[in-house]
Amino acid sequence: MKKIILMGNPNVGKSVVFSRLTGANVIASNYPGTTVDFSKGYMRLGGEKYEIIDAPGTYSLTPTNKAEQVALKLFEEGDIIINVVNATNLERNLYLTLEILEKKKPTIIALNLWDEAKHTGINIDVEKLEKILGIPIVPTTALTGEGIKELIYRIKEAKASKVKPSSEKEKWIKIGKIIKSVEQVEHRHHTIKETISDATIKPATGIPLAFVIIIASFWIVRFIGETLVNLIFDPIFQIYKPIALQISHLLGPGVLHDIIIGRLVNGDISFMESMGLLTTGIYVPFAAVLPYIIAFYLILSILEDSGYLPRLATLVDNVFHKLGMHGHSIVTVFLGLGCNVPGALSTRILETRKQRFISATLLAISVPCMAQTAMVFGILGRYGFQYILIVFLTLLTLYLLMGLLLNRIIKGESPEIFLEIPPYRRPSVSATLKKTWMRMRWFLKDAIPWLFLGVVLVNVLYSIGFIDWIGNLFAPLIEGVLGLSRGATTALLVGFLRKDLAVGMLLPLNMTPYQLVIAATILTIYFPCVATFTVLLKELGLKDMIKSTLIMILTALTVGGILRLILIGL
Amino acid sequence: MPRVIVPLTELTGGLEGRIVELKGGFGFQRKVRVMGFREGKKVRVISVQPAGGPLTIEIGGSRITIGRGMAQRIFVEVEQ
Numbered sequence: 001m002k003k004i005i006l007m008g009n010p011n012v013g014k015s016v017v018f019s020r021l022t023g024a025n026v027i028a029s030n031y032p033g034t035t036v037d038f039s040k041g042y043m044r045l046g047g048e049k050y051e052i053i054d055a056p057g058t059y060s061l062t063p064t065n066k067a068e069q070v071a072l073k074l075f076e077e078g079d080i081i082i083n084v085v086n087a088t089n090l091e092r093n094l095y096l097t098l099e100i101l102e103k104k105k106p107t108i109i110a111l112n113l114w115d116e117a118k119h120t121g122i123n124i125d126v127e128k129l130e131k132i133l134g135i136p137i138v139p140t141t142a143l144t145g146e147g148i149k150e151l152i153y154r155i156k157e158a159k160a161s162k163v164k165p166s167s168e169k170e171k172w173i174k175i176g177k178i179i180k181s182v183e184q185v186e187h188r189h190h191t192i193k194e195t196i197s198d199a200t201i202k203p204a205t206g207i208p209l210a211f212v213i214i215i216a217s218f219w220i221v222r223f224i225g226e227t228l229v230n231l232i233f234d235p236i237f238q239i240y241k242p243i244a245l246q247i248s249h250l251l252g253p254g255v256l257h258d259i260i261i262g263r264l265v266n267g268d269i270s271f272m273e274s275m276g277l278l279t280t281g282i283y284v285p286f287a288a289v290l291p292y293i294i295a296f297y298l299i300l301s302i303l304e305d306s307g308y309l310p311r312l313a314t315l316v317d318n319v320f321h322k323l324g325m326h327g328h329s330i331v332t333v334f335l336g337l338g339c340n341v342p343g344a345l346s347t348r349i350l351e352t353r354k355q356r357f358i359s360a361t362l363l364a365i366s367v368p369c370m371a372q373t374a375m376v377f378g379i380l381g382r383y384g385f386q387y388i389l390i391v392f393l394t395l396l397t398l399y400l401l402m403g404l405l406l407n408r409i410i411k412g413e414s415p416e417i418f419l420e421i422p423p424y425r426r427p428s429v430s431a432t433l434k435k436t437w438m439r440m441r442w443f444l445k446d447a448i449p450w451l452f453l454g455v456v457l458v459n460v461l462y463s464i465g466f467i468d469w470i471g472n473l474f475a476p477l478i479e480g481v482l483g484l485s486r487g488a489t490t491a492l493l494v495g496f497l498r499k500d501l502a503v504g505m506l507l508p509l510n511m512t513p514y515q516l517v518i519a520a521t522i523l524t525i526y527f528p529c530v531a532t533f534t535v536l537l538k539e540l541g542l543k544d545m546i547k548s549t550l551i552m553i554l555t556a557l558t559v560g561g562i563l564r565l566i567l568i569g570l
Numbered sequence: 571m572p573r574v575i576v577p578l579t580e581l582t583g584g585l586e587g588r589i590v591e592l593k594g595g596f597g598f599q600r601k602v603r604v605m606g607f608r609e610g611k612k613v614r615v616i617s618v619q620p621a622g623g624p625l626t627i628e629i630g631g632s633r634i635t636i637g638r639g640m641a642q643r644i645f646v647e648v649e650q
Binding site: 418 | 600601602603604605606608616617618619620621622623624626630631632633634635636637638639640
């Protein structure tokens, strides 16, 4: 099958063009470097099936990070190239275009963000540009779909350009000449958008605004999540309960009952504690976690698509630089708060091994995913907000301290931030909903198999006595050092499969709120879940992953021990 | 009017400057050029983050955040 590759600078709407071409569910956002992994789709052209690949954004064919390396490799495999060019910034975009054209592959240009260019008073003579570059060029506004039909229609006209190869310096001269002959820019005044843009990036106004935005975001997530639980998910499970009890009755006692329904608490099903497939196995993902996942990704999509994140990256750069990374790493943290897997993937935009190592290790150690956070709220919320606060403040402190420490220990360079700040764009309602829906589906698809496996495993291991055995084995550590009841060992084991399930398993142990605080904190730190572990292993390599893992375990024991001394005493 | 040449970090007070020199190796030069920092381009500093933080620069209609160390190696000519 022939391959069509989409190439372009970051943040030119490549992913939107891609999703228009394929109709596929693709995540596009107003943040440089969101597509760190590539997306694949298919389309039919004149009866022939083509594979379309959306490559990560790159400013040139000389890669400076892992994401750009991926882009270069994809480019080389392509049969037809669609070069997506930002019409509002033609000059800078043309550098990559010239590099692409020199490779003599059939190419067509989508001159995207065409409406934005018109609004800002930029006029481009498309016909003239076509003549100079010798390839078809189609103005598009991917967000509204304008020009996409023509683009599809003209893909078959894609051809190799006659542009001669030239040195870097010659290219810039050539670009200067091209711009002079095809582009006219009307003088314009500062717009309101730019004033807002400046206010959110200047420290005096930007830092207070950042606090307001972040706090408001989390408050809204909690509000939406709780509302969904109270109005939709809990009522559904109330209706479902008698049905589950009926099944329990039909099954009668035995191993099968334990696996499917679990243990009854005071003769009744407890959705959080029973540990059966049809009780805890579906209650945890659907009723306890999903509402918050929906709420979180809704807000994250808006933050991403509006273009706020690069501004936040600028404001926090200072702090992150002292931790051995740069402002860009805030994206890893934000994505990680949803799920650590995309968080780990996002470390690819960082330039050096040192930055990637620190960013990924800190992610695994002290960024709880939404599934875990929702459960921590679930088990600690009943005792008061202060307990939840201890967990999160501990993790935040840990992030900062470990960063300072790792910055000193890990050898290598930490290059400075160098990041495009795109203009604010109004997120499209349909794109936001589509993205939230996709991520929600992704969560369910990813979480449920592991949750079910966790539930089955716990029941099987329990019945063969393994749980008691391992509980006794680790008792000196879990009881002696961390001050928890020995049943917590099982929760830590299950935490490798799913952290949300593990948090739920702490409930029947009858621990005090402080013990729960320690256990919940340790669950975040000690080890990533299996999905994150696999991705990290791939991203960091075996050697660094072993290092990272040792750091995690060591940190978990140290922090657990200290918390125990402070909260419980000897 | 007298003209002075200063690093980008000293282009303060909303003044406009024109890039005259990029001091650094081949890799550095390419990295900043592809993002729009080239000789002859007009630049303006939008914001400076405190305590050695990065600068945000307006250049050719776009905005770019750049670390202070890199900004120190970009020299601009400014009318005084």
